[in-house]
Amino acid sequence: xxSDRSPEIGSTVSIQKHIFNALLEKLKTQGYEVxxxxxxxxxxxxxxxxxxxxxxxxxxxxxxxxxxxxxxxxHTRYFDVIPGAQSWKQFLFPSHANLFNLKKVxxxxxxxxxxxxxxxxxxxxxxxxxxxAIQIQDNAFLRSDFTDPIYRVAREKAFILAVNCMHxxxxxxCASMGTGPRVEGDAxxxxxxxxxxxxxxxxxxxxxxxxxxxPYESASAFVLNAANRGLxxxxxxxxxxxxxxxxxxxxxxxxxxxxxxxxxxRCLSCANCTQVCPTCFCWDATDTLSLDGNQTRRERVWDSCxxxxxxxxxxxxTRPTIHSRYRQWMSHKLGTWKVQYGTFGCTGCGRCITWCxxxxxxxxxxxxxxxxxx
Amino acid sequence: xxxHAHTHSPASPSERLLEPVWAQxxxxxxxxxxxxxxWLKFTDPAVEAAYTFxxxxxxxxxxxxxxxxxxxxxxxxxxxTLVGHTIRFVGNVTRAISRLKVGDVVGVRGPFGSYWxxxxxxxxxxxxxxxxxGLPPLRPAIYHIMNNREKFGKVYLLYGARxxxxxxxxxxxxxxxxxxxxxxxxxxxxxxxxxxQVGVVPMLFYRFRMDAPNSVVLTCxxxxxxxxxxxxxxxxxxxxxxxxxxxxxxxxCGQGSCGHCQLGPYFICKDGPVFRFDALQPYFNxxxx
Ligand SMILES: Cc1cc2nc3c(=O)[nH]c(=O)nc-3n(C[C@H](O)[C@H](O)[C@H](O)COP(=O)(O)OP(=O)(O)OC[C@H]3O[C@@H](n4cnc5c(N)ncnc54)[C@H](O)[C@@H]3O)c2cc1C
Ligand code: SF4
Ligand code: SF4
Ligand code: FES
Numbered sequence: 001x002x003s004d005r006s007p008e009i010g011s012t013v014s015i016q017k018h019i020f021n022a023l024l025e026k027l028k029t030q031g032y033e034v035x036x037x038x039x040x041x042x043x044x045x046x047x048x049x050x051x052x053x054x055x056x057x058x059x060x061x062x063x064x065x066x067x068x069x070x071x072x073x074x075h076t077r078y079f080d081v082i083p084g085a086q087s088w089k090q091f092l093f094p095s096h097a098n099l100f101n102l103k104k105v106x107x108x109x110x111x112x113x114x115x116x117x118x119x120x121x122x123x124x125x126x127x128x129x130x131x132x133a134i135q136i137q138d139n140a141f142l143r144s145d146f147t148d149p150i151y152r153v154a155r156e157k158a159f160i161l162a163v164n165c166m167h168x169x170x171x172x173x174c175a176s177m178g179t180g181p182r183v184e185g186d187a188x189x190x191x192x193x194x195x196x197x198x199x200x201x202x203x204x205x206x207x208x209x210x211x212x213x214x215p216y217e218s219a220s221a222f223v224l225n226a227a228n229r230g231l232x233x234x235x236x237x238x239x240x241x242x243x244x245x246x247x248x249x250x251x252x253x254x255x256x257x258x259x260x261x262x263x264x265x266r267c268l269s270c271a272n273c274t275q276v277c278p279t280c281f282c283w284d285a286t287d288t289l290s291l292d293g294n295q296t297r298r299e300r301v302w303d304s305c306x307x308x309x310x311x312x313x314x315x316x317x318t319r320p321t322i323h324s325r326y327r328q329w330m331s332h333k334l335g336t337w338k339v340q341y342g343t344f345g346c347t348g349c350g351r352c353i354t355w356c357x358x359x360x361x362x363x364x365x366x367x368x369x370x371x372x373x374x
Numbered sequence: 375x376x377x378h379a380h381t382h383s384p385a386s387p388s389e390r391l392l393e394p395v396w397a398q399x400x401x402x403x404x405x406x407x408x409x410x411x412x413w414l415k416f417t418d419p420a421v422e423a424a425y426t427f428x429x430x431x432x433x434x435x436x437x438x439x440x441x442x443x444x445x446x447x448x449x450x451x452x453x454x455t456l457v458g459h460t461i462r463f464v465g466n467v468t469r470a471i472s473r474l475k476v477g478d479v480v481g482v483r484g485p486f487g488s489y490w491x492x493x494x495x496x497x498x499x500x501x502x503x504x505x506x507x508g509l510p511p512l513r514p515a516i517y518h519i520m521n522n523r524e525k526f527g528k529v530y531l532l533y534g535a536r537x538x539x540x541x542x543x544x545x546x547x548x549x550x551x552x553x554x555x556x557x558x559x560x561x562x563x564x565x566x567x568x569x570x571q572v573g574v575v576p577m578l579f580y581r582f583r584m585d586a587p588n589s590v591v592l593t594c595x596x597x598x599x600x601x602x603x604x605x606x607x608x609x610x611x612x613x614x615x616x617x618x619x620x621x622x623x624x625x626x627c628g629q630g631s632c633g634h635c636q637l638g639p640y641f642i643c644k645d646g647p648v649f650r651f652d653a654l655q656p657y658f659n660x661x662x663x
Pocket of ligand 2: 333
């Protein structure tokens with residue numbers, strides 16, 4: 001076959017699984033830092049990967065409220081694992097970023113502003129919910145009146161290989177939020193894993209370019225059918241669901257409901273949910289002053305509406321109680337976010353449920369609030 | 375443009391995250407116990423030439439090593455070359471600011487936020503109701519009214535402080551009176567020399583007759599005072615659309631990005647700090663929201 005042919009945008013091709021290594025090679029040759037799911041120290045992380053075999057083949061994650069287990073079952077699929085605590089957020093919106101440094105020279109502060117830099121990432125295995133989360137953060141960081149330079153630099157270079165989700169976990173409810181299991185957003189390539197082959201849907205010129213010259217075949221009706229059936233099954237296997245038909249009103253019209261206090265009794269205000277959430281964007285700024293007082297490093301760090309200091313203000317704390325902080329979090333995700341950015345701030349990824357030490361479940365809390373109001 | 379070595383000229387202002395420009399403390403006015411006004415002048419003449427602000431807007435004032443605090447601009451908008459910040463020393467940053475001397479340099483970002491509706495208020499009576507450190511963000515509005523006195527109807531300043539010693543700008547009251555602003559002052563607790571009124575700010579609404587449909591109310595101060603001022607205004611049938619409130623929250627960016635200042639759907643730093651009351655109504659009475 002001619003080595004320079006490449007598939008049309010919008011078409012779906014199929015490749016033998018081992019060919020994926022050539023695709024990774026190609027990304028690397030083009031200067032991408034390739035990151036994907038990887039088992040490290042007995043847990044699942046997003047880390048640099050070199051080859052197909054670095055992916056968590058044979059693993060599944062068992063996820064329930066307040067519990068996460070990575071289990072080896074020996075299956076033969078590379079993209080079956082539902083993500084752990086980490087998300088792509090850590091690459092686009094790093095938890096620590098140096099904003100500028102100041103040095104006192106002859107009594108005046110001299111400012112050194114490092115130009116924001118980031119590798120050209122190739123994200124391998126971005127699920128529908130995760131792609132939706134990236135697009136939600138785009139709305140927050142790439143506004144027409146203000147563009148976040150740190151986020152932009154990483155985001156505009158990122159190559160996204162999305163993956164359709166065939167085996168959702170117990171805490172997943174992306175089908176309710178309209179973000180999965182089928183990838184709905186724009187990706188450069190979208191992969192579907194079948195037993196023998198990978199299907200790749202071409203979403204952009206970049207994606208097309210990466211496939212150019214690789215041995216692919218156009219996907220047959222048979223394999224496309226198998227993929228569709230798999231996705232339909234996945235929708236039915238979704239561990240959880242959330243009725244969004246009366247949101248955001250249900251929440252915004254019941255901000256004084258006693259149920260918030262009941263959640264506050266259980267929530268530890270530990271902020272886990274916000275740290276693992278792929279859409280949470282709140283941040284704080286810190287100064288680290290040298291001992292002699294002549295140099296300071298200004299950094300941006302992740303913050304959380306659950307941190308007591310988040311809402312301190314002369315005259316007291318705006319949200320001194322835990323229930324008021326939980327209400328802020330949830331009413332933002334499922335209520336005011338929609339007013340601010342036109343979408344919910346929740347994709348149904350389930351991380352906040354899995355990683356809550358108190359096993360608080362956003363889907364259950366919404367349902368309970370609704371029940372108590374009726 | 376010959377920028378100073380220690381200033382940074384951004385390629386695109388809309389991408390400037392937290393880098394301040396520098397300003398020198400030209401003067402410090404002691405206003406009351408624990409409150410002073412810092413008069414700042416930008417060290418870069420180009421920054422100074424470009425700088426303007428509207429009454430009610432604020433700056434983020436930065437002290438290297440300590441951090442930033444949101445501070446309202448309290449000076450005359452007609453003269454933005456000397457920018458006044460009346461600061462109460464309450465915490466980390468503001469206490470460090472209290473140790474500054476004339477000639478010292480601070481970082482500034484701004485101006486940020488919405489502002490008092492000076493244009494829409496023309497032709498109306500104006501009631502400015504504020505308490506304590508709520509007066510500084512309204513002083514630019516007072517100056518603007520004085521600069522354009524004929525454009526406004528009757529103007530009342532209803533102002534309260536804890537004690538007579540806590541009153542801000544008392545030496546200016548006479549000048550404001552002369553400019554046709556009725557100044558009504560009250561304190562929570564009198565001292566032996568106090569001849570004036572004792573009580574809370576909302577009580578001052580009982581001391582004059584207002585033409586409610588034609589009045590605009592501007593208010594800033596402790597949240598409890600704001601609540602009662604709004605109540606007194608609405609009770610006299612000032613439409614909610616003619617009541618403006620300035621709010622405070624923890625702020626880290628001033629650009630609608632860090633999330634800290636949210637109140638319901640609003641980012642107070644960019645959708646506020648000045649709100650028309652009808653926009654706040656659904657959230658205003660929700661406790662700890
Ligand atoms: C739009 C706007 C305009 C403003 N205008 C003015 C103005 O004109 N003048 C003015 O003086 N102020 C103004 N403020 C208020 C000012 O920004 C705050 O007072 C700011 O918090 C001061 O910063 P700081 O670092 O000195 O105080 P912080 O150190 O942030 O402390 C603020 C308060 O929180 C308390 N606190 C902090 N951390 C904790 C903790 N961990 N536990 C318990 N309590 C804690 C402190 O004791 C203090 O009472 C304005 C605020 C806004 C939002
Ligand atoms: S709120 Fe929970 S389920 Fe929704 S996106 Fe965030 S972590 Fe995922
Ligand atoms: S909801 Fe759970 S994870 Fe979130 S702050 Fe409360 S205890 Fe922590
Ligand atoms: S201060 Fe950061 S969003 Fe308003």
